[in-house]
Amino acid sequence: MTEDDGLEGRLQQVRGRVADAARAAGRDPGEVVTIVVTKFQPLALIERLAALGVTDFGESRHPEARDKAAALPDATWHFVGQLQTNKARQVARYADVIHSVDRAVLVDALAPVPTSAFLEIDLTGGATGRGGAAPDDAEGLAQRILEAGLPLLGVMAVAPQGEEPARAFARLAAVGERVRRVAPGATAMSAGMSGDFEAAIAAGATHLRIGVAITGPRPPVR
Numbered sequence: 001m002t003e004d005d006g007l008e009g010r011l012q013q014v015r016g017r018v019a020d021a022a023r024a025a026g027r028d029p030g031e032v033v034t035i036v037v038t039k040f041q042p043l044a045l046i047e048r049l050a051a052l053g054v055t056d057f058g059e060s061r062h063p064e065a066r067d068k069a070a071a072l073p074d075a076t077w078h079f080v081g082q083l084q085t086n087k088a089r090q091v092a093r094y095a096d097v098i099h100s101v102d103r104a105v106l107v108d109a110l111a112p113v114p115t116s117a118f119l120e121i122d123l124t125g126g127a128t129g130r131g132g133a134a135p136d137d138a139e140g141l142a143q144r145i146l147e148a149g150l151p152l153l154g155v156m157a158v159a160p161q162g163e164e165p166a167r168a169f170a171r172l173a174a175v176g177e178r179v180r181r182v183a184p185g186a187t188a189m190s191a192g193m194s195g196d197f198e199a200a201i202a203a204g205a206t207h208l209r210i211g212v213a214i215t216g217p218r219p220p221v222r
């Protein structure tokens with residue numbers, strides 16, 4: 001037997017916290033999808049998580065994501081990182097869901113391989129340049145995503161540093177409501193990471209993107 005590195009314990013603990021937060025918000029824990037973000041983690045760790053019942057994995061870099069998806073084709077693969085337009089079509093071939101659709105040229109590049117999309121919203125007011133559409137552009141982009149034939153699941157964001165996550169997620173939920181005026185089926189919300197997923201659940205998140213709280217620290221970037 002190998003030494004216990006705590007992976008299973010962390011997974012169970014996070015699952016328990018997710019269920020508690022959902023019930024505290026008057027929500028059914030079964031409607032919250034926990035995506036385990038495994039970027040930079042070795043394939044062996046992903047295989048162990050799959051054996052523990054994890055079905056949804058998140059990755060942020062091509063081609064690392066491609067290779068992992070090829071090794072576990074039965075899992076559901078979520079691409080959560082910034083996506084370069086010239087890689088869009090390749091990523092769409094293996095990603096079941098792309099969480100970072102944030103501009104019209106990317107929509108057009110993805111369209112030939114219709115992949116389920118989240119519309120990423122920048123909640124920082126352009127402060128980081130990390131990606132994400134301005135909240136005011138959300139409805140127009142949602143329209144464009146629908147016209148391109150991509151299934152639009154909902155809105156996605158990362159809470160800005162230095163702001164209370166609950167406030168940021170409330171803004172995201174409001175953008176989601178506006179998006180539903182043009183895309184009534186876009187009822188999902190991708191929000192919540194290791195440090196703020198309980199606040200995201202309280203604000204209505206349906207897809208959590210949790211890395212280190214489950215995996216432990218990421219290995220140094222090669």
Ligand SMILES: *Cc1c(COP(=O)(O)O)cnc(C)c1O
Nearest residue numbers: 037060080193194209210211212
């Ligand atoms: C890395 C990452 C996560 C997971 O972050 P943790 O702090 O490890 O939970 C979630 N969302 C995105 C977009 C990420 O890049």
